[in-house]
Amino acid sequence: MDHLETAYFGGGCFWCLEAVFDQLAGVVSVESGYMGGRDENPTYKQVCAGDTGHVEVIRVDFDPAAITYHDLLEVFFTVHDPTTMNRQGNDVGTQYRSVIFYASEAQRREAVELITLMNAAHHFPSQVVTTVEPATTFWMAEGYHQEYFDNNSFQPYCQWVVAPKLKKFQKQFSNRLKG
Numbered sequence: 001m002d003h004l005e006t007a008y009f010g011g012g013c014f015w016c017l018e019a020v021f022d023q024l025a026g027v028v029s030v031e032s033g034y035m036g037g038r039d040e041n042p043t044y045k046q047v048c049a050g051d052t053g054h055v056e057v058i059r060v061d062f063d064p065a066a067i068t069y070h071d072l073l074e075v076f077f078t079v080h081d082p083t084t085m086n087r088q089g090n091d092v093g094t095q096y097r098s099v100i101f102y103a104s105e106a107q108r109r110e111a112v113e114l115i116t117l118m119n120a121a122h123h124f125p126s127q128v129v130t131t132v133e134p135a136t137t138f139w140m141a142e143g144y145h146q147e148y149f150d151n152n153s154f155q156p157y158c159q160w161v162v163a164p165k166l167k168k169f170q171k172q173f174s175n176r177l178k179g
Helices: 014-021 044-048 069-078 105-120 148-152 156-172
Strands: 005-011 027-035 055-062 098-102 131-134
Touching (some): 014 055, 014 069, 069 105, 148 156
Parallel strands (some): 098 131
16 A cells, blocks of 8 residues: 545435445545535534535545545445435435545546446436535544444434445445455
8 A cells, every 4th residue: 555545425424425435445544524615624513504515525545556446436326326416315405415526637537437428328317416526625524423334333324324325335346345
């Protein structure tokens, strides 16, 4: 792991994405946070209220020698619905929108190209509405949001929302799971 890269994804509640990407081989760390808004140091309460313009995101540090950015994109587009504007299931608002915040021009090109190909191939019943935007300041979410699923798997939201996404991921990407 001489050189790590970073990716940022927003696709609904960050608890779901963090639980999935934590299990992906080649991913070194996943942190939940906020990006894309106006205010500095936003809180979960402010972001959930939809007042700051931030999106719930994950920051993924990965080893490009072990997993490609394209692989990360494939997982991202599998574990959430990229065709709904400003919503994932019962989570509604711009803070839950589908977005890729790119950290480099190469990431931007790859994300745009994949979205274009998926839309042209009618990969989903509706067009992908995921936006591709430059990464801005990543604000770490409060400590209790980190590893939320691992620490709260008994919570109803985790059982009914996070666990099914995790199970779908584990089935579809069984060959890419950590040891």
